[in-house]
Amino acid sequence: MEGTDATNRPTRHRQACQAARIADDYRSRDVVVLDLTGITPIVDYFVVATGTSRRQMQAVADEISRVFKEDGDARLGIEGYGNDSSWILIDFGDIVVHMQDEAARALYDLDRLWADAPRVDWQIATADTSADT
Template identity: 30%
Template structure:
């Protein structure tokens, strides 16, 4: 299957939506939020949003805010819901936007942001 090349307008819309989500999660006390443009580095997504939380309850709230905003904008979730109630890493795959919600210890362990060090950071 051939990869779909995004138009400049589609890419700008994805970036705009990701920035809106980043601002929302920041306002909900998301910690060390990073928005990365990974389009040129991987075919799986255009943008990664990485955020840490203070507790499992906080992670779940950030997950809910993310799902609500992106689904309101017409994005469809590509992966199944989190089946582990106290998972230290919640992954939300919305196609072009992938959200990683980490408990601090898990984020420190996996250092996902370091794996994508050559991705361009997106200011929000």
């Protein structure tokens, strides 16, 4: 699946920031949104967060999936949820959420791997969205 067309980018940007806000609300650490538009045609945004426990990472995955489904965006896939994995990946097509424990975050270092990607200031973006409602 290729990245979204220009008309859907504001929606995807908002959703990526919303996923980051959920991860933060559930006490994830080091929450980052990477804007991959223009870097890869595969995905528009990565949301990367460090989970503090397996149960917490699953709760974040559940809540993000629930909110996206309510918005009409069911996930395309999920990996690492039901086993003893240190990484849960949720694929929404143009947005991919990575919930990793501290060791996996350090080992795979997605932030460094995608260092060319601009970081989205999701805290400002979600504050702007909530002010509009």
